[in-house]
Amino acid sequence: MHRATFPQVRVMTKKLYIKTYGCQMNVYDSERMAEALDGYEQVNSPDGADMILLNTCHIREKAAEKIYSELGRYRGLKEANPDLKIGVAGCVAQAEGEEVMRRQPLVDIVVGPQSYHRLPELEAKAARGEKALDTDFPEEDKFEKLKTRPKAQRGPTAFLTVQEGCDKFCAFCVVPYTRGAEVSRPVARVLAEAEDLVSRGVREITLLGQNVNAYHGADGGETWGLARLIRRLAEIDELKRIRFTTSHPNDMEDDLITAHGDCEKLMPYLHLPVQSGSDRILKRMARKHTAAEYIRLIERIREARPDLLLSGDFIVGFPEETEEDFQATMALIEAVNYGQAYSFKYSSRPGTPAAERAEVDPEVAADRLQRLQALLTRQQKAAQDAMVGREIDVLFEKPGRLPGQMVGKSGYLHAVHVTGEVAVGQISRVRITESGPNSLGGTLL
Ligand code: SAH
Ligand code: SF4
Ligand code: F3S
Numbered sequence: 001m002h003r004a005t006f007p008q009v010r011v012m013t014k015k016l017y018i019k020t021y022g023c024q025m026n027v028y029d030s031e032r033m034a035e036a037l038d039g040y041e042q043v044n045s046p047d048g049a050d051m052i053l054l055n056t057c058h059i060r061e062k063a064a065e066k067i068y069s070e071l072g073r074y075r076g077l078k079e080a081n082p083d084l085k086i087g088v089a090g091c092v093a094q095a096e097g098e099e100v101m102r103r104q105p106l107v108d109i110v111v112g113p114q115s116y117h118r119l120p121e122l123e124a125k126a127a128r129g130e131k132a133l134d135t136d137f138p139e140e141d142k143f144e145k146l147k148t149r150p151k152a153q154r155g156p157t158a159f160l161t162v163q164e165g166c167d168k169f170c171a172f173c174v175v176p177y178t179r180g181a182e183v184s185r186p187v188a189r190v191l192a193e194a195e196d197l198v199s200r201g202v203r204e205i206t207l208l209g210q211n212v213n214a215y216h217g218a219d220g221g222e223t224w225g226l227a228r229l230i231r232r233l234a235e236i237d238e239l240k241r242i243r244f245t246t247s248h249p250n251d252m253e254d255d256l257i258t259a260h261g262d263c264e265k266l267m268p269y270l271h272l273p274v275q276s277g278s279d280r281i282l283k284r285m286a287r288k289h290t291a292a293e294y295i296r297l298i299e300r301i302r303e304a305r306p307d308l309l310l311s312g313d314f315i316v317g318f319p320e321e322t323e324e325d326f327q328a329t330m331a332l333i334e335a336v337n338y339g340q341a342y343s344f345k346y347s348s349r350p351g352t353p354a355a356e357r358a359e360v361d362p363e364v365a366a367d368r369l370q371r372l373q374a375l376l377t378r379q380q381k382a383a384q385d386a387m388v389g390r391e392i393d394v395l396f397e398k399p400g401r402l403p404g405q406m407v408g409k410s411g412y413l414h415a416v417h418v419t420g421e422v423a424v425g426q427i428s429r430v431r432i433t434e435s436g437p438n439s440l441g442g443t444l445l
Contacts, residue, residue, distance in 0.1 A: 013039065013040065013041045014039060014040045014041075014050035014051065015040065015041060015042075015043045015048060015049045015050050015051070016034060016037055016040035016041065016042050016043065016049065016050070016051045016053065017042070017043050017044070017045060017046045017049040017051070017052045017053070018030045018033065018034060018042065018052075018053045018054075018055060019046075019052075019053070019054050019055070019070070020055045021054070021055065021056050021057040021063060021066070021067070021090070022055070022056065022057025022059065022063065022090065022091065023057065023059075023246075024159050024206065024208055024245065025113075025159075025161060025164070025208050025209075025210070026055050026056075026057060026090055026091075027159060028159040028160070028161050028208055029055060029089070029090070029113060029116065029161075030053075030055045031159075032116065032117075032142075032143075032146055033053060033055070033089060033116050033119060035146055036116060036117055036119045036120060036145075036146055037051070037119055037120065037123065038120065046074060046077060047077065049077075049084065050081075050083065050084060050085065051084070051085045051086075051087065051123070052074060052077075052084065052085070052086050052087070053087040053088075053089055053109075054067055054070060054071070054087070054088050054089065054090070055089045055090040056088060056089065056090035056091055056092035056093060057090060057091050057092070058090075058091035058092045058094070058095045058096075058174050058178050058349070059091070059173075059174060059175070059347075059349075060344060060347035060349075061347045061348070061349070062347070064092050064095075064096075067088065067092050068103060068104060071086065071088070071104045071106060071107065072104070074086055074106060075106060078106050085108045085109060085123065085126045085127070086106050086107050086108050086109070087107070087108060087109035087110070087111060087119075087122075087126075088100050088107055088109070088110050088111075089109075089110075089111045089112075089113070089116055090112075090113055091113060091174065091175075091178035091179070093110045093111055093112050093113075093135060094112035094113055094114075094135050094177075094178040094179075095174060095177065095178050095350075095351075097110060097133065097135045098110070098133060101131055101133070107131075108126040108131060108132060109122050109123070109126050109131075109132045109133075110132070110133045110134070110135065111132075111133075111134050111135070112134065112135035112136070112137075112178075113164075113178065113179055114136065114137045114138060114142060114179075114180055115134040115135065115136050115137075115138055115142070116142065117140075117142040117143075117145035117146055118134050118138075118145075122134055137180045141185070143161075143185060143189060143193075144189075154197075154200060154201070154202060155201075155397050155398065155424065155425075156201060156202060156203040156204060156395060156396075156397060156424060156425035157202065157203070157204040157205075157206070157395070157397060157409075158197045158202045158204070158205055158206070159205075159206050159208050160190065160193055160194060160197065160205050160206070160207055160208060161185070161207075161208045161209065162184065162185050162190050162207045162208065162209055162212065162215055162217065162226075162229065163182065163183070163184045163185070163208075163209030163210070163211060163212050163214065163215045163217075164179055164180075164182075164183055164209060164210065165179045165180045165181050165182045165183050165210060165211075166179060166181075166182055166210045166211050167181055167182045167211075168211065168248060168286075168288075169286060169353075170275070170285055170286055170287060171284060171285050171286045171352060171353040171354040172285060172315060172318065172346060172349065172352055172354045173349070173352060174349045174351070174352060175210050177351060177352075179210055182210075182211060182214060184209075184214075184215050184216050184217045184218075185217060186217055186218045186219065187217045187218065187219035187224050187229065187232075188219065190207075190217060190229065190233075191232065191233070194233055194236060194239065195236060198236055198238050198239050201425055202239070203238065203239065203240045203241065203395060203425055203427070204239075204240060204241035204242070204243070204395055204409075205233065205239060205241070205242055205243070206242075206243040206244065206245060207226070207229070207230070207233075207242070207243070207244040207245075208244075208245065209244075209246070210246065211246070211247070211248050211251060212226060212244045212245060212246060212247055213226050213244070213247040213248065213251040213252055213253070213256055214226075214248065214251040215229060217229060225253060225255060225256070226244065226253075226256055227253070227255035227256040227258070227259040228255070230242055230244070230256075230259055230263060230265075230266055231259065231263055233265075234263055234264075234265040234266070239265065240265060240395065240427055241265055241267055241395060241411070242263075242265050242266050242267065243266075243267050243269060243413075245271045246271050246273065246313075247270070247271065247272050247273075248273075249272060249273075249274065249287075249289050249293070249294050249297055250288055250289055252272070252297055252301070257300055257301050257304050258304060260301055260304045260305040260308060261303075261304030261305050262304075267411045267412075267413070268305055268307050268308045268309060268411050268412060269308070269309045269311065269339075269340075269411065269412050269413050270301065270308055270309075270310055270311065271311040271312070271313075271340075272294075272297075272298070272310065272311070272312060273312050273313035273314075274287075274291070274294050274312055274313070274314070274332065274336075275287060275313060275314060275315050275318075276291075276314070276315065276318065276321075276325065276328075276329050276332075277291045277328040277329035277330070277331055277332025277333065278291070278321070278324075278325035278326075278328035278329060279291055279328075280325060281318055281320075281321055281325045281328075281329075284318070284319070284320065284354075284357075285315075285318060285354075286353070291328065291332050294332070294336075295332065295335055295336060298310065298336055307412075309339035309340065309383060309412040309413065310336060310337070310338050310339055310340075311338060311339065311340035311341060311342075312336070312338050312340075312341045312342070313341070313342045313343070313344070314329065314333075314341065314342070314343040314344070314372060314376075315343075315344055315345075315346050316329070316343065316344070316345055316346065316365055316368040316369045316372055317345050317346040317359070317360040317362075317364065317365025317366075317368060317369070318346045318354065318360070319346070319354055319357035319358055319359055319360065320357065320358065320360070321346075321360055321365075321368075326368050326372075329372065330371070330372065330375060333372070333375055333376065333379070334375070337379055337383075338376060338379050338380065338383075339379070339380060339383035339384075339412065340380055340383075340413065341376040341379075341380065343369060343372055343373055343376060344369075345362075345365050345366065345369050346359070346360070346365065381435075383412075384414060384435050384440065385435045387410070387412070387414060387432045387435065387440055388432050388433065388434065388435050388440075389431075389432065389433075390431070390432050391429055391430070391431050391432075391445060392410050392411065392412075392416075392429070392430060392432065393410070393411060393427050393428070393429060393430070394408040394409065394410055394416045394418070394427065394428055394429075394430045394442070395408050395409055395425075395426075395427045396408035396422050396423065396424055396425065396426050396427075396428065397409065397424060398424060400417045402419070404419045404420070405417050405418070405419050406418055406419075406420070406422050406424075407439070410430075410440070414439065414440050415438065415439035415440065416430060416432070416439065416440045416441070416442055417439055417440075417441055417442075418430055418441070418442050418443060418444050420443075420444045421444075422444060428444055428445070429444070429445040430442040430443065430444060430445065431443050431445055
């Protein structure tokens with residue numbers, strides 16, 4: 001008998017390694033880039049990859065410089081596999097453009113945050129051996145060009161960009177230049193993407209924007225603010241939790257404050273950066289609000305939601321910051337009491353107005369940062385310790401390090417671990433019994 005033999009057919013899926021730096025929006029963008037590159041599967045290591053993409057951040061000098069040392073490490077991989085394509089995406093790509101390829105000739109593709117839907121064309125160009133660069137701010141909506149989220153194999157939480165860019169031009173910040181002008185996605189698109197995520201098992205969505213509370217999405221002839229969008233999203237039955245980040249104090253409108261009190265699915269956590277507690281410095285930063293206005297705003301939000309956990313961002317050592325200015329920041333922190341915070345030493349960024357000004361002595365700035373972080377750490381620990389004894393809901397996300405352990409997040413964004421039978425994606429009641437260095441421990445009720 002003659003048996004036909006078939007040649008072994010192997011579907012050639014190329015391997016894509018993406019490394020993500022910077023903010024949550026970059027995490028979201030990395031997912032979308034992976035989705036844009038059909039024919040690639042994402043892998044967890046650069047070894048053996050056919051394409052390496054660095055999704056970069058330009059916010060501070062250290063963040064940007066890290067990219068070049070990382071790129072240098074890929075020299076050996078490129079020598080071993082000349083077909084390997086190396087791409088730089090994100091805010092360094094936008095800010096430095098062609099300069100990236102000049103500084104590091106290993107780079108084949110440079111693509112900005114507003115043009116990454118064109119990655120397939122750029123990849124084809126790179127495959128022909130040409131350098132491919134796109135840092136346009138195109139007319140078309142990049143999200144329009146991308147499909148829904150078929151590749152997304154995800155846990156129960158997801159990010160969803162609803163607004164992008166910034167028109168605030170704080171004197172220290174590169175974001176208005178790297179992300180461009182403020183743009184909101186239309187309501188229908190946001191709702192469709194949310195429904196799609198929820199149908200894939202997502203139970204918590206964090207709405208993203210550089211100025212997310214400035215959201216003004218079109219719905220036919222109407223314009224929706226963020227609060228209305230949140231209330232509409234809350235009608236999706238299987239969506240259990242909603243968060244948003246990052247907000248600017250000046251865009252914290254009344255209905256958004258009210259929503260913190262009456263929208264049950266909106267979690268009791270708010271990231272509301274203030275940067276400094278000195279009016280003199282706030283003015284030089286072009287923040288367009290005073291310390292007292294910020295404190296009053298926090299009071300109003302806490303009237304709506306007394307258990308709100310507040311998070312902030314601080315910059316120390318901004319040009320011309322005196323010890324007195326710094327003490328005003330410390331006093332603001334004492335007055336507000338933060339449950340979470342991020343603090344940075346000022347980093348001069350090319351092209352921003354503050355870059356022209358005289359810098360604070362780096363040692364003085366480092367000392368202030370240390371004192372400020374000590375205070376913030378004390379407040380964060382106190383907020384976490386205060387959870388002990390409370391009964392709270394936890395959304396479970398993944399198995400923990402120990403056998404039988406599961407880890408999830410509280411509404412206040414604390415990590416919580418328990419031992420017991422609970423599924424990923426489940427929300428369960430937990431009694432908090434201990435407060436560790438980075439997480440809470442509890443028992444299932
Ligand atoms: N509005 C955006 C800001 C993104 S940058 C958002 O809030 O998500 C995040 C934080 O980085 C800022 O709030 C600020 O505290 C810090 N930052 C921005 N530019 C900086 C600089 N030049 N030096 C030090 N820290 C900076
Ligand atoms: Fe940067 Fe200020 Fe815009 Fe935030 S609000 S992105 S800090 S310019
Ligand atoms: Fe960085 Fe760009 Fe985000 S500069 S913080 S990756 S918007």
